[in-house]
Amino acid sequence: MTRLRPHEIEGMQQRLIRWYQKHGRDLPWRDTRNPYRIWVSEIMLQQTQVETVIAYYERFVAAFPSVQALAREPLQKVLLIWQGLGYYARARNLHRGARLVVSRWDGRVPDTQKELLQIPGIGRSTAGAILSLAYDRPAPILDGNVKRVLCRLFAIRRDPAKPDVLKRLWALSEVLTPGTDVHTYTQAVMDLGATICTPIDPRCTVCPLRNNCQACRRSLQHLIPVRARKEPTPHHEYALGIVRHRGRVLIRQRPEEGLLGGLWGFPNYRRRPKGTLADALHQGLHNDLGLAVESGEKTGTVRHAYTHFKITLHVFECLLLPENKTHTGKADWKWIYPSRLKDYPLAASDRKVMDRLLDRD
DNA sequence: AAGACGGGGAC
DNA sequence: GTCCCAGTCTT
Numbered sequence: 531m532t533r534l535r536p537h538e539i540e541g542m543q544q545r546l547i548r549w550y551q552k553h554g555r556d557l558p559w560r561d562t563r564n565p566y567r568i569w570v571s572e573i574m575l576q577q578t579q580v581e582t583v584i585a586y587y588e589r590f591v592a593a594f595p596s597v598q599a600l601a602r603e604p605l606q607k608v609l610l611i612w613q614g615l616g617y618y619a620r621a622r623n624l625h626r627g628a629r630l631v632v633s634r635w636d637g638r639v640p641d642t643q644k645e646l647l648q649i650p651g652i653g654r655s656t657a658g659a660i661l662s663l664a665y666d667r668p669a670p671i672l673d674g675n676v677k678r679v680l681c682r683l684f685a686i687r688r689d690p691a692k693p694d695v696l697k698r699l700w701a702l703s704e705v706l707t708p709g710t711d712v713h714t715y716t717q718a719v720m721d722l723g724a725t726i727c728t729p730i731d732p733r734c735t736v737c738p739l740r741n742n743c744q745a746c747r748r749s750l751q752h753l754i755p756v757r758a759r760k761e762p763t764p765h766h767e768y769a770l771g772i773v774r775h776r777g778r779v780l781i782r783q784r785p786e787e788g789l790l791g792g793l794w795g796f797p798n799y800r801r802r803p804k805g806t807l808a809d810a811l812h813q814g815l816h817n818d819l820g821l822a823v824e825s826g827e828k829t830g831t832v833r834h835a836y837t838h839f840k841i842t843l844h845v846f847e848c849l850l851l852p853e854n855k856t857h858t859g860k861a862d863w864k865w866i867y868p869s870r871l872k873d874y875p876l877a878a879s880d881r882k883v884m885d886r887l888l889d890r891d
Numbered sequence: 892a893a894g895a896c897g898g899g900g901a902c
Numbered sequence: 903g904t905c906c907c908a909g910t911c912t913t
Contacts, residue, residue, distance in 0.1 A: 576909050616897030674908050
């Protein structure tokens, strides 16, 4: 383990803070110490880059200005704001978390790690961010930016995802976190990772920590952090049905847990090996709703990439045969007018279908 | 310990 | 098109 002397640590903290005061970014969640707003921003930033988050954050806190406001709204309304941001479990957890904060802590976001960790969606790093940014408590964080900064500072040439490496990184983050002005320090180290100590082509010549950085001194910055080789992503094909009845279109809600949980979309079914797209659609709608359709004209395809696989959606305009009864009898299936689709949270792939291929009359 | 979980930006 | 990002929860 690298030895760090107290005066070295203090020097790094001071250089970082001074750098931040001059070069730090002005972001919408940085003009507040409101723990609820910090919480919202940190959850959004967990998976997503700053540029993408900004507009979502603004809309979210405008729609739900407080923990209480968020807690009293239905999940569907939260997902409507969140749609397109991805990792929807974050939105479900945030919503559940708001209700927990109202019921257990009378609407006050806790200021201890022990309590924060009881809130769904808040792990050690997010707890540290809330504690340091909102309450100025000396709690470390370890997000992707900080991992990269620390791996380079200490020339750690092993996969940061490995448990023992992670443990060491947490220890380093803790040692470097100051006892005072944690608020500024935490933002500074995140900003350093985002704007100087970037994944590709880090700007070491203007880095305030260049003299402390073992990777920079040994010209290893382009080799760190090491990344695990990733597997090729499988590709799946789906038949998607635009099923119409008296001017309305059929949509289905996904189960609350799992991929895209709670979101609505057009019915779609995976093509079986050796099966046809039309068969998949036929059988799927029959099994789910007892609906008999003739899959008519294929109107186009939509491609979409997820983390671990890719899909191609083949979109069919379906003819509903007259003998069908159209009462679904199920709460998770609905016939709606296309103009009302904007009231339902959709995944990005379904939004693409709607924008490109749904003929609205 | 390992896998699941989305979408978008850079090139 | 390909490669990249990333924290928490579940199993």
